[in-house]
Amino acid sequence: MNNPEEETVQLTHGAGGRAMGELLEKHVLNTFTRKSAGEIGLDQLDDGATIDLPGEGTLVLTTDSHVVKPLFFPGGDIGKLAVCGTVNDLAVMGADPIALTSSLIVEEGFPIKKLDRVMASMEETSAESGIPIITGDTKVLEKGDMDGLAINTAGIGLADKPISDAGMNPGDKVILTGTIGDHGMALMQYREGLSFKTELKSDIAPLNSLLRSASESGDITAMKDPTRGGIAAALNEMAQKSNLGLTIKEELVSVREAVSGIAELIGISPYEVANEGKAIITARAETAREIVEGLRGHPLGRNARIIGEINQERPGKVIMETEIGGRRFLEAPLGDPVPRIC
Amino acid sequence: MKFKFKDRERADELVQLINRRVPDRRIKIVHVCGTHEVAITENGLRSLLPDRIDIREGPGCPVCVTPTSDLDAALKLAERGAIITAFGDMMNVPGTAKSLNELKSEGADVRLVYSVSEGAKIAENTEKQVVFLGVGFETTTPMTAAILKDDPPENFSILPSNKLIPPAMKSLLELPDNDIDGFIAPGHVSTIIGVRPYESLAEEYGVPIVVGGFEPLDILYALALIMNQISNSDPKAENGYNRAVDYEGNPKSKKLIKEVFKETDATWRGIGTIPNSGLTLNRNYEEWNALNRFEVEPEEGIEEPPNCLCPQVITARATPGECELFKEKCTPSSPYGPCMVGEEAMCNIWYRYGGRPKL
Numbered sequence: 101m102n103n104p105e106e107e108t109v110q111l112t113h114g115a116g117g118r119a120m121g122e123l124l125e126k127h128v129l130n131t132f133t134r135k136s137a138g139e140i141g142l143d144q145l146d147d148g149a150t151i152d153l154p155g156e157g158t159l160v161l162t163t164d165s166h167v168v169k170p171l172f173f174p175g176g177d178i179g180k181l182a183v184c185g186t187v188n189d190l191a192v193m194g195a196d197p198i199a200l201t202s203s204l205i206v207e208e209g210f211p212i213k214k215l216d217r218v219m220a221s222m223e224e225t226s227a228e229s230g231i232p233i234i235t236g237d238t239k240v241l242e243k244g245d246m247d248g249l250a251i252n253t254a255g256i257g258l259a260d261k262p263i264s265d266a267g268m269n270p271g272d273k274v275i276l277t278g279t280i281g282d283h284g285m286a287l288m289q290y291r292e293g294l295s296f297k298t299e300l301k302s303d304i305a306p307l308n309s310l311l312r313s314a315s316e317s318g319d320i321t322a323m324k325d326p327t328r329g330g331i332a333a334a335l336n337e338m339a340q341k342s343n344l345g346l347t348i349k350e351e352l353v354s355v356r357e358a359v360s361g362i363a364e365l366i367g368i369s370p371y372e373v374a375n376e377g378k379a380i381i382t383a384r385a386e387t388a389r390e391i392v393e394g395l396r397g398h399p400l401g402r403n404a405r406i407i408g409e410i411n412q413e414r415p416g417k418v419i420m421e422t423e424i425g426g427r428r429f430l431e432a433p434l435g436d437p438v439p440r441i442c
Numbered sequence: 443m444k445f446k447f448k449d450r451e452r453a454d455e456l457v458q459l460i461n462r463r464v465p466d467r468r469i470k471i472v473h474v475c476g477t478h479e480v481a482i483t484e485n486g487l488r489s490l491l492p493d494r495i496d497i498r499e500g501p502g503c504p505v506c507v508t509p510t511s512d513l514d515a516a517l518k519l520a521e522r523g524a525i526i527t528a529f530g531d532m533m534n535v536p537g538t539a540k541s542l543n544e545l546k547s548e549g550a551d552v553r554l555v556y557s558v559s560e561g562a563k564i565a566e567n568t569e570k571q572v573v574f575l576g577v578g579f580e581t582t583t584p585m586t587a588a589i590l591k592d593d594p595p596e597n598f599s600i601l602p603s604n605k606l607i608p609p610a611m612k613s614l615l616e617l618p619d620n621d622i623d624g625f626i627a628p629g630h631v632s633t634i635i636g637v638r639p640y641e642s643l644a645e646e647y648g649v650p651i652v653v654g655g656f657e658p659l660d661i662l663y664a665l666a667l668i669m670n671q672i673s674n675s676d677p678k679a680e681n682g683y684n685r686a687v688d689y690e691g692n693p694k695s696k697k698l699i700k701e702v703f704k705e706t707d708a709t710w711r712g713i714g715t716i717p718n719s720g721l722t723l724n725r726n727y728e729e730w731n732a733l734n735r736f737e738v739e740p741e742e743g744i745e746e747p748p749n750c751l752c753p754q755v756i757t758a759r760a761t762p763g764e765c766e767l768f769k770e771k772c773t774p775s776s777p778y779g780p781c782m783v784g785e786e787a788m789c790n791i792w793y794r795y796g797g798r799p800k801l
Contacts, residue, residue: 112775119775419801423448424658426486429796434775 115328118432121145140193140264144341147189147325148255150262158262160195162186163254171214171248174286175301176376179221182251184306184376185327187229191308192265192323192379194315195257197229202236203252208243218249229306231255263315265324265334266341272321272410273388274346275381277310277395278303278403279354280331284373285362300358305377310400314379317394318387324380329433332371334380335418336432347419348408348430372433382410448485448658456662457490463669468494470621471668472614472758474502474607475628476786477656483797485658491665498758498788501610501710502628504578505531505784506756509709511740512575512603513537518738519573519601520550527561528575530554531785534777538744558586558600565598573732576600579607581630583721584695587702590723590730599732602722605708607631608639609719613710614757615647622758624650624668626661629683634699636691640679648677655683702727711780712753752779755788762789762797769793 112119124145129135135142138150138158148162164185171178183200190197202222206215226233233253282303289298307325314320322342326334331353339346355363355370363370377400383391388406395401413419420430473479479499482488488497501507514537520526526542533543533554546552551570555561561574572595576586583604590600607628614620627640632653640651650671654664664682671677681687699721708720723731733740750767754760762768762781772778774790781789791797 110775118773420486420796422484422486423450424453424485424487425450425490426658427489427801428483428486429801431794431796433794434773 112434115434118434140262144264144266146193146265148193148195150193150259156258158195158259160190160193160257160259160262161254162189162193163252164189165250165252167250168287169247170287170290171218173290173302175283176304177218177221178249178251179218180225180304181376182253183222183225183229183231183233184304186253186255187231187306187308188325188376188379190255190257191306191311192263192325193257193259194261194263194320194323195259196312197231197255197257197308199232199234199256200226201252201254202233204236204238205246205250205252206238206240207246207248208240210248215249218251225306229308231306231308263320263323264341265322265338267322268338268342268344268382268410269321269384270344270410270412271385272382273385273406274335274348274408274410275383275388275392275395276331276353276405276407277307277379277381277401278377279356279359280326280375280378281355281359281363281370281373283376284330285359285370288366288368288373289362298358298362300356300362303375303377305400307377307379307400310395310398311379311381313394313398314381314391314401318391319384320381320391321384322382325375326378326380327374327376330370330372330374331380332369332418332430333432335430338380338382339418340416342410343415345411345413345415345417345419346408347411347413347421349421350423352405352407354403354405371430385409452659453490453662456659456666459666460495460662460669461492463666463673464492464495465672466494468496469623469669469672470758471495471497471624471626471665472500472622473497473626473628473654474500474611475630476503476784476791477630478502478626478628478654478661479786479788479791480795481656481658481661483791483795486801487658487661488797489801490662495665498761499755499791500614500758501713501756503756503781503784503787504582504605505529505535506752506780506787507605507610507710507712508532508535508577508603509711510536510538510744511709511742512601513542514539515733515738515740516542516573516575516601517545519571519732519736520545520552522736524571524573524732524736525551525553525564525568526573526575527553527555527564529556529577531783532575532577534783535780558582558589562589562594562598565595569597571597571599571735574598574600576602576604579605579628579631580634580699583703584634584692584698587698590702590727591698594730599730599735600723601732602703602720603708604703604721605710606705606719606721608635608643609716610710610713611640611651612643613713613716613719615643615649617757617759620757620759622649623672624652626654626664626668627651627679629653629655629660629686632681632683632687632691634692634695637679637681637687637689638691644677644679650677650680652680652682653687655686710756712756750778750781752781752789755781762792765789
């Protein structure tokens, strides 16, 4: 069915799932030849890259473009997202964020008032996370050449010991820092024009202080923030990269009632939609409990739980034990079912 | 509510009951409903049951069994300037030359709708002819009948491709290499037609047919009833979904269907022509049949041989895992056969929910 001459980029290519992985592999990673400046580089497709600073630790660099629709959503907006997205990518690499950049791409005719709201929100989140925004860029495009506002942020951080998303070992426990699907479903209820509105809000939050307290309380082996494609995509990525198996128990994964309600209504699984204030952490079994206790002591980690463990049963696959006691593979979604979420 | 149907203890009890009754040989159970397959796969029910119970989906995906001839007719109507309205997963099903989506990208006015009433609404707001591609089983047919009875816009018409489940079940039972030990009959369809239409099938072929609901416990319960019938050698039609299905079905819906439609032979993709397995508009409603209105003669479509096991999967003679293209070359974004296109089809569901016979 596919003629390579006529292939075009599809929305699923940007949705964090299998289609995106294929696009990057074939058309980006195969083209670039100089792809690293430290242990973790482009090929690892981690949340960021590392640059070794002998004697000083490791510098972590990350970048993220934000194109959410709607720009203002329950619980946040594109400004908060632009700061959190990059801070969280640094934090899950085990880095203490140092500073951010901010590049605005704005459509001609975009209301200054809205821009002010977005900037105020960036300021507020920068203050909340304690990370300064130290340089930036601004471009304005002709009306119709884009939709409203896009923000790119890059960030640097310093890590004693960078944490990849594939460093786990058999026997490690899998910890989830809270409920799943809040961000994706909060946007979904807006998008789908559902006739009822719930109190559901995005879980968007900067995770640097939460994850610092986690790493202080135990031996973390891998971390990842389950954004696009949800925890289904993130867990599968971790399984594939480590070539280990993950088994999780459905009954231990917390889903808010509003989230499962919307999920059932529109037929999209909460496992497959984005989170913006959650992390998946793997840790040595001996210290996993302490890490969960540490997380629960933080306002953003109150629902933290061990949801499963790492094993060698089916390398590269995620097995889900269902509530009723059955077992199946939890597959990576083809792509996030909701375009433009982060 | 949700947890009531996912009660692990009750599930264990039902599984034990099934274990006690299942004979000591391979037992093949077929259901004919995408929603059943989702519930079975999503909850990992197969892994709870003994290996010798083999559960498969038959022709339970209306999109998948819509023949190329019906799609080709829709494409012809679009070429003549009609607005075509269809359900979402119809859009990628291949016709002889192209799919509705491909036609759309060439400029034809093809619109995705969620119901027949949405199609009628589009007709209200345009001068153009609007055709609704009437795909579906007994569940969606009453809605179409209701719209046609309720004085629809004059520029609205239906391309009838509605199908009936019991004749399809019969056709599976008649396949010589298909040793089916029991059917879980579809809950949704049965709310309309009731349990009685399965009686003659159960009797003639000596096969248990139990109507099942869609929660994991409903399905285990239906399986337990089937095993009960098998161990008692008492095959019959039985209602395992009493809270939603009346033995006689829904008289109002049945009457609506009868008033507007009549039975006809129909072609099922992957199966062939099954006598009296389709519905077309009857004499009183002929004018709403798009084929009459546009004087289009349905032609025998040419099915691109999918080079996959789809025909076997649709007739419950193979599972997706037996097809070497499954997940490797055949995915929802580049499907080979209709079993991967339709969201209610076994290949598509196994792809999304990680279905396997065992894990």
